[in-house]
Amino acid sequence: MSVTPIDGSVLVVNAGSSSLKYQVLDPRTEEVIADGLAEQIGEGQSRIKHWYRGQEVVVDGALADHDAAIAAVLDLFAADGVDVADSGLAAVGHRVVHGGRSFFEPTLINGTVRSEIERICPLAPLHNPANLVGINAVTALLPEVPAVAVFDTAFFHDLPDAAATYALDAAVADEYAIRRYGFHGTSHEYVSRKTAETLGRGYDELNQIVLHLGNGASMSAVAAGRPIDTTMGMTPVEGLVMGTRTGDIDAGIVFQLARVAGMSIDDIDTLVNKRSGLKGLCGENDFRSVLERADAGDESAQRAYDVYLHRLRRYIGAYMIELGRVDAIVFTAGVGENAAPVRADSLAGLENYGIEIDAERNAIRSAEPRVISTDASAITVLVVPTNEELAIARQAMEVAYGS
Ligand code: ADP
Numbered sequence: 497m498s499v500t501p502i503d504g505s506v507l508v509v510n511a512g513s514s515s516l517k518y519q520v521l522d523p524r525t526e527e528v529i530a531d532g533l534a535e536q537i538g539e540g541q542s543r544i545k546h547w548y549r550g551q552e553v554v555v556d557g558a559l560a561d562h563d564a565a566i567a568a569v570l571d572l573f574a575a576d577g578v579d580v581a582d583s584g585l586a587a588v589g590h591r592v593v594h595g596g597r598s599f600f601e602p603t604l605i606n607g608t609v610r611s612e613i614e615r616i617c618p619l620a621p622l623h624n625p626a627n628l629v630g631i632n633a634v635t636a637l638l639p640e641v642p643a644v645a646v647f648d649t650a651f652f653h654d655l656p657d658a659a660a661t662y663a664l665d666a667a668v669a670d671e672y673a674i675r676r677y678g679f680h681g682t683s684h685e686y687v688s689r690k691t692a693e694t695l696g697r698g699y700d701e702l703n704q705i706v707l708h709l710g711n712g713a714s715m716s717a718v719a720a721g722r723p724i725d726t727t728m729g730m731t732p733v734e735g736l737v738m739g740t741r742t743g744d745i746d747a748g749i750v751f752q753l754a755r756v757a758g759m760s761i762d763d764i765d766t767l768v769n770k771r772s773g774l775k776g777l778c779g780e781n782d783f784r785s786v787l788e789r790a791d792a793g794d795e796s797a798q799r800a801y802d803v804y805l806h807r808l809r810r811y812i813g814a815y816m817i818e819l820g821r822v823d824a825i826v827f828t829a830g831v832g833e834n835a836a837p838v839r840a841d842s843l844a845g846l847e848n849y850g851i852e853i854d855a856e857r858n859a860i861r862s863a864e865p866r867v868i869s870t871d872a873s874a875i876t877v878l879v880v881p882t883n884e885e886l887a888i889a890r891q892a893m894e895v896a897y898g899s
Pocket of ligand 1: 709710711712739781782783784785787829830831834835
């Protein structure tokens with residue numbers, strides 16, 4: 497079988513605790529060459545969905561760990577006639593969730609960087625260890641290819657001190673690196689820059705509110721190209737109601753669950769991160785089902801939707817005040833890009849604040865950035881699809897080659 501080189505392309509890796517998402521793309525042409533997801537790694541029955549140049553393959557079988565998953569993915573490429581290890585792949589970009597206080601720029605990975613990512617694992621015990629396993633597994637198989645870590649917290653590194661600081665005993669906070677870091681930064685930066693491009697305006701001219709509403713969800717306030725606040729905090733739990741996370745809750749609930757319900761810290765962690773949010777309120781975290789059930793009169797789905805919207809509107813109001821002048825409100829990610837009712841309801845009745853959604857524009861489905869407010873609306877409301885893989889690939893190339 498002839499071997500196809502995929503020169504100039506970047507492998508983007510996003511390793512979760514039991515999953516591995518990957519994409520091979522050319523950051524210059526934006527062409528996606530391959531895309532895939534390995535799930536339930538280490539859980540006995542695993543599955544890889546692999547898509548290469550228009551062909552999809554699904555492979556079921558056991559993947560003991562991330563090393564095995566990556567080896568299996570490289571085998572799938574080989575079956576397509578692509579020897580990734582020997583193909584001139586230009587760089588690997590790894591999504592790393594938490595950069596702690598150490599990392600605020602995309603960083604070429606070497607032994608020291610790996611040790612530092614390991615050292616900050618306690619700040620993100622659900623994410624960074626998996627990211628590190630992904631880095632180690634890919635490095636072992638592709639040792640010659642420069643690998644770059646792109647941190648989800650980086651964009652928010654310079655949050656104003658007042659927005660980044662918890663009103664916690666300052667010495668304790670300092671000792672344990674407890675502050676608000678923010679997440680989804682790659683997406684917030686990509687989308688806010690794309691918004692300026694779409695509107696034909698300078699990035700530093702615009703004040704924006706960006707709503708990244710996926711399974712995880714966060715909002716940011718970006719003033720003249722600089723983030724001044726974001727809803728996620730030391731961990732991705734804080735802020736908006738999400739698919740399975742609570743978002744903001746009274747910290748006293750944790751004490752109550754430990755003291756009165758006798759739950760362990762690990763159980764509470766799982767409850768807050770995986771069994772709450774929309775799923776906790778109505779049993780499902782897929783937003784499409786929540787909308788369908790609510791439309792059909794299901795009370796728990798309607799309640800979940802109402803709680804979700806209430807939190808969104810609260811933060812939109814807060815960020816309008818923080819920014820003072822808002823030029824653009826931007827929706828992105830699975831829910832933000834696709835759920836027209838969420839966009840309409842979260843900004844309903846705000847005409848006095850200069851926000852007017854155009855119902856017809858809002859109903860249009862498209863993969864392109866688009867304006868959904870009326871021409872008379874003082875604040876422009878947009879849908880701007882996010883593309884974290886492209887942003888990571890571009891940053892990886894820039895760090896590896898300065899291009
Ligand atoms: P993540 O990357 O955090 O896993 P995504 O950005 O892919 O999440 O968003 C996933 C969410 O988007 C799911 O809740 C899914 O139901 C929702 N979603 C996708 N398409 C639609 C749609 N047409 N209408 C409503 N929600 C949608």
